[in-house]
Amino acid sequence: MMNLIDIRAALRAQFENTSNLPCHVGAFAAWITSDDQALRTFIAEASGFQGQMRRPEHVAALGYGAASALLTEDEKDLLRDELTHLGGRAFFVSGRPWRFEVDGIALLGVSLGVAVNSADGQWLRDVLARSTSEVSSDPWQVGLVRAARLVIGESNIRIVPPDLAVAIAARGIGGLHDDDLEVGWDITARLEPHNSGPSRDAVRLAVFEHVLARRGQIAIAAVTRDDLIALLRNISRSMRLWTFESAKRTPKSEIARWDVENEYHAQNLLWAVLAPILSDLENEENLPSIGHKNPRADLGVPSLRTIIEVKFMRNAGQQACAKIIEEVAADASLYLSKSTAYDNIIAFVWDDRAQTEQHDELRAGLEAIKGVSAAIILPRPSKMTRSIGLEQ
Structure with missing residues (x-):
């Protein structure tokens, strides 16, 4: 019976036993496996x-390359120009062999370029609508075309087959349904044969690495953005047993107080809660530069395309709440730019002042900011009394 090391080696061998991949297939394989170095090679070729x-x-x-924020400024300009030219071409022309029109890898890559640039994608929607019917007999191509449709804004679309659904969801596109994760892992771990070429070999490798990382930390299941929000909202329950002592608990121990004095302490609290669950949780992640910023x-949680922005509200009153809203609004404009x-x-x-009477209005203000999916406000627990006056 093969162990996990053997399975990984076999998957890598299948994927790496290819050469002279078409430019877009190699780029897809590098993108789906998060291999930025290899992706840069195919970007340079293109x-x-x-x-x-x-x-x-x-x-x-x-x-x-654009979806992975790897393009130079010149390459970004080139992509915009090429998308404009491509949008002006005719597709599904009678008497001309269909190529791009039924190539899911190419359609997905172009869709990512359109989405990153917020370009007019109506021409692409029209192509994808026709492509969907033309590739209907090939589940692999169907899944890729559906992923492309999700990228440019369509919804309520299920990606198939399950291994592709898992790999694409790991890149922040679409969601998983029913037993997609279990089935995707099963066909990957069993090295189930396929005839979809090296692109699917790359998908299987991506599925293996993604699921193995999750299995090493939690039972295999898809953590969604809603799950993350629910978890953060329930952190208040954890504070009931948070150590903040007024007397020794045992004769040989000292009084311990796990105080939260600043934003970094609050950030560490969240890391302690989330790191065992989210294998791709990033701390203090540097995002692509925007001008001089x-x-x-x-x-950051790349698999959920979600940033958790932590704020420490030291002072009381509406002015302090307004400052928090202004800071988050400024952060959103930077963090959610097209390049991230x-x-x-x-x-x-x-909320270090535990001014719960302000929370509803503060939460509403934060959630009104474009790009903010949820606001969680945790008041300083009443047992965490201070022995000195608060800093004004």
Whole structure:
């Protein structure tokens, strides 16, 4: 019986036993496995093409690079120009062989490029609508086309087959249904044969690494953004047993007080709660520069495309609440720019003054900010009394 090390080695061997991949297929494989170094190679191939006209496959490779925030400024300009040219072409032309029109890898890459650039994608929606029916006999291509449709804003679409659904969801596209995660893992771990080429080998490898990381920490299940929000809202229950002593608990111990004195302490509290559950949780993640700004998110969950922004509200009153709202609004404009891999923020506020009468209005103000999916306000527990006056 093969163990996990053997399975990983077999998956890697299947994927790596290929050479001279088409530019967009190689870019997809690098993107789905989060191999930025390899992806840069295919970006360079696409941007450096010297022929008369770049093919849609080159545009797709640039789209995968854009989705990973790996393009230079010149490459970003090139992608925008190529998308404009591509949008002006005719597709499904009678008498001309269909190529891009029925190539799910290319369609997904171009869709990512359109989404990153917030470009007019009606022409692409029209192509994808026709593509969906034309590839209906091939579940692999169907899944890729459905992923492309999700990327450009469609909803209520289920990705198939399950291994593709898991890998795509790990990249923040779509969601999992029913037993997708279990079935995706099962067909991956059993090395179930397929005839979908090296792109599916890459997907299987991505599924293995993603699920194995999760299985090492929690029972295999898909943590959603709603799950994360619910967990953060229930942190108040954890504070009931938070150590903040007024006397020794045992003869040989000292009085212990796990105080929360600043934003970093609150951030550490969240890390302690979330790190065992979210394998890709990032701390103080540096985001792509925006002009002279170098934004850095407090906590990030790439698989959920979610940033958790932590604020410490030291002072009381409406002015202090207004300041928190202003700070989060400023953060949202930087963190959710087109160049980042995140699309929403959860605001977590430690209210050191425990002014619960202000919380409803503060929460409403925060959740009215574009891009803020939820606001959680945790008041300083009453047992955590201070021995000195609060800083004004």
